[in-house]
Amino acid sequence: QVQLVESGGGVVQPGRSLRLSCAASxxxxxDYAMHWVRQAPGKGLDWVAIISYDGSNxxxxxxxxxxxxxxxxxxxxxxxxxxDSLRAEDTAVYFCVREMYNKIYFDNWGxxxxxxxxx
Amino acid sequence: xxxxxxxxxxxxxPGQSITISCTGTSSDVGGYNYVSWYQQHPGxxxxxxxxxxxxxxxxxxxxxxxxxxGDTASLTISGLQAEDEADYYCSSYTRSSTRVFGGxxxxxxx
Numbered sequence: 001q002v003q004l005v006e007s008g009g010g011v012v013q014p015g016r017s018l019r020l021s022c023a024a025s026x027x028x029x030x031d032y033a034m035h036w037v038r039q040a041p042g043k044g045l046d047w048v049a050i051i052s053y054d055g056s057n058x059x060x061x062x063x064x065x066x067x068x069x070x071x072x073x074x075x076x077x078x079x080x081x082x083x084d085s086l087r088a089e090d091t092a093v094y095f096c097v098r099e100m101y102n103k104i105y106f107d108n109w110g111x112x113x114x115x116x117x118x119x
Numbered sequence: 120x121x122x123x124x125x126x127x128x129x130x131x132x133p134g135q136s137i138t139i140s141c142t143g144t145s146s147d148v149g150g151y152n153y154v155s156w157y158q159q160h161p162g163x164x165x166x167x168x169x170x171x172x173x174x175x176x177x178x179x180x181x182x183x184x185x186x187x188x189g190d191t192a193s194l195t196i197s198g199l200q201a202e203d204e205a206d207y208y209c210s211s212y213t214r215s216s217t218r219v220f221g222g223x224x225x226x227x228x229x
Contacts, residue, residue, distance in 0.1 A: 035218070044122070044223035045157070045165065045208050050216075059217045062120050095164060104212045105155040105171070109164035 002026040002108045004096045009113030012086055022079040022096030022110060030054070030074040033099040035106065036081045038092035038115075046092070049081065050099070064090075086117045123148065123209055123221035130227040136197040139224045141209030142190055147219055149190035153212035156185060156194045159223075160205045168207075169194060196226070204228040 008020040020036070036048040049060045049070040058070050069082040079096055093112035100107040124142040131137040141148065141156075148154055154172045157165035167176055169185035172192060182197045192211075196203055209221040 037220075044206075045159075045210075045220040047210070047218040047220055050218065057216075059215065061217065100170070103170065104151075104153040104218075105167060106157070106165070106210070107167055107176075109166075111164055 002098065004098065004108060004110035006094060006096050006110045006113035009094065009115045011116045011118060013119050014087060014117055016086055017082070017084045018086060018115060020081040020083070020094055020096075020113060020115070022081075024077045024079065024096075024098075027098075029072075029077040032101060034070075034072060034079045035097040035099060036068075036070060036079075037095045037097050037106070037109075038090075039095070039112070040089075040092040043092075048094070051079070083115070086115075088117050091115060091117045120213070120215070120217060120219055123211060123219055125207075125209060125221035125224045127222070128225045128227065130229055131199045132229045133199050133201065135199050136195060137199060137226065138196075139194045139207055139209075139226070141192040141194070141211075141221045143192075143211055143219070144190055146214040147211040148187065148192050148209075150214060151212045152187070154185070154187060154192040155210045156183075157208045157210065158203075158205045159208065165208065199228050201228050 003025045051070045067085045071080045095112045096110040097106045098108040156169040159165040173185040
């Protein structure tokens with residue numbers, strides 16, 4: 001079965017960096033576009049970024065453009081999110097999400113990893 | 120990249136039907152048939168309920184249906200059940216090749 005397991009969350013000071021990872025299993029990782037979606041405590045879902053199946057195309061939400069970088073290593077079946085210049089408003093649970101093959105919807109979600117930006 | 124507009128809350132009694140709206144623009148909801156809906160129970164990851172405006176994944180009850188008119192998409196739940204109580208989010212593809220969510224709607228089953 002499809003499994004997406006995020007890691008790398010924690011408490012970080014404003015202005016510092018953090019890298020999230022998402023280990024994928026149960027499917028051919030290199031065939032699928034992948035996303036990061038976040039959810040601030042008690043708030044709604046907020047789309048962050050997408051990377052194409054081969055890493056050649058990447059798009060970001062305006063709120064993170066220039067600060068966050070999405071990447072992937074298909075040989076390791078792992079998705080990454082490098083987060084720089086973190087702000088208090090980046091505090092959220094970050095979900096790793098698979099996009100259905102050749103479709104435009106999210107079909108599998110990880111359980112999320114909590115990032116807290118606080119001094 | 121403004122969030123799609125959803126009502127903050129809706130409610131209904133068991134057996135009744137409710138509809139949740141999701142309003143965007145011609146650059147997202149109105150421009151593409153790529154609207155999807157997700158159900159989220161507290162502390163859980165979201166679950167896909169509807170994709171491509173009006174398609175149900177296998178395993179999702181046929182009590183859930185979707186539609187779209189212009190810049191507004193809708194999710195209808197008929198025959199409300201207690202387990203339907205959850206938060207619901209719409210999502211759309213955008214002209215910029217990004218994705219956008221609605222603000223979410225809390226469904227209360229009275």
